Amino acid sequence: MSVRFRVPPISSSEITPESVYLRRREIMKAFAALSVPLVAGVSPAAQAGISTGGKPLEYVPASQGTQGFYTDERLTPREDAASYNNFFEFGTGKSDPANYAGAMSTDPWTVEVDGEVDRPGKLHLEDILGRYPLEERIYRLRCVERWSMVIPWVGFPLASLLQDFQPTSRAKFVAFETLYRRSEMPGTRSFTSTLEWPYVEGLRIDEATHPLAFLAVGNYGKTLPNQHGAPIRLVVPWKYGYKSIKSIVRISLVEKQPPTAWNKSQPREYGFYSNVNPQVDHPRWSQQYERRLPGSLFEPREIPTLMFNGYEEQVASLYTGMDLRKYH
Numbered sequence: 001m002s003v004r005f006r007v008p009p010i011s012s013s014e015i016t017p018e019s020v021y022l023r024r025r026e027i028m029k030a031f032a033a034l035s036v037p038l039v040a041g042v043s044p045a046a047q048a049g050i051s052t053g054g055k056p057l058e059y060v061p062a063s064q065g066t067q068g069f070y071t072d073e074r075l076t077p078r079e080d081a082a083s084y085n086n087f088f089e090f091g092t093g094k095s096d097p098a099n100y101a102g103a104m105s106t107d108p109w110t111v112e113v114d115g116e117v118d119r120p121g122k123l124h125l126e127d128i129l130g131r132y133p134l135e136e137r138i139y140r141l142r143c144v145e146r147w148s149m150v151i152p153w154v155g156f157p158l159a160s161l162l163q164d165f166q167p168t169s170r171a172k173f174v175a176f177e178t179l180y181r182r183s184e185m186p187g188t189r190s191f192t193s194t195l196e197w198p199y200v201e202g203l204r205i206d207e208a209t210h211p212l213a214f215l216a217v218g219n220y221g222k223t224l225p226n227q228h229g230a231p232i233r234l235v236v237p238w239k240y241g242y243k244s245i246k247s248i249v250r251i252s253l254v255e256k257q258p259p260t261a262w263n264k265s266q267p268r269e270y271g272f273y274s275n276v277n278p279q280v281d282h283p284r285w286s287q288q289y290e291r292r293l294p295g296s297l298f299e300p301r302e303i304p305t306l307m308f309n310g311y312e313e314q315v316a317s318l319y320t321g322m323d324l325r326k327y328h
């Protein structure tokens, strides 16, 4: 695990100058309203006044370190990361979270830890911030829908929190649950989503305690904007994005494999493991390529998807002997 983790750098022809890029929907918008001027050098999301997060955090910055904690790929600009999200509690559209998640109140916030632990209990967000030293991790995150980003997260290893509650020997899996507050979450009141609420996710205990599994309380140096899952969300960089559950209120150590939101909704399409795997197609599309955001009509920035999202060296041993087609 001491070998420095590297990925091939994106060639300069793939890098779109800031002043040139326009995402598809921005172009559509520009056509729809030709009177709207586009200011060179400022992204459309920034012009639209998207909230990109709150208070500055103190943390150890990411360094060109080991074990996949760092990549020197170009960061996704924070305005783009904060305006193209999946957070179905606020709607199914990519801009719904940026538009509606502001209504979610995140203070006070409590995370309950229960189940197969010797010391069940609750942590208030302030306890969490006081207790766990914050560090930065620059991770790729790849959505099952084939877009990907590179985001500097601020947080701490999930393993540190789990350890404090002393899992028993029967704790084989970790189940996570998102806040479910209908009054603040229009997507949970709509009939267009097939998900059940609250949104739930799960990991096997050895996945959850792997050093790459991260609880983020911020990104780009500040507390999380709500659309990214404020005030605390999971980041599991070798799995498809939906495993990285947002706005967590409960973490339960359990003996049996827990249900997960997407698997319950469409079991044929979404398995429990959901490791990024270019060899295993989604039933409706290939997973071999991804589009690194921000892309544009002119430069889609399509790149090959890597096994375990490029974290193979770090995590492959978790799955030795498993048929990754069957356990997808």
Ligand SMILES: Nc1nc2c(c(=O)[nH]1)N[C@H]1C(S)=C(S)[C@@H](COP(=O)(O)O)O[C@H]1N2
Pocket: 081, 084, 085, 086, 087, 088, 089, 141, 142, 143, 144, 178, 199, 227, 228, 229, 240, 241, 242, 243, 244, 245, 246, 247
């Ligand atoms: N509670 C909750 N968590 C969620 C989701 C969601 O709809 N609800 N969407 C997931 C999906 S599909 C993705 S791709 C990532 C997106 O994270 P980001 O918007 O911070 O990039 O969040 C994941 N976490």
Ligand SMILES: [Mo]
Pocket: 086, 142, 143, 144, 145, 240, 241, 242
């Ligand atoms: Mo996703």
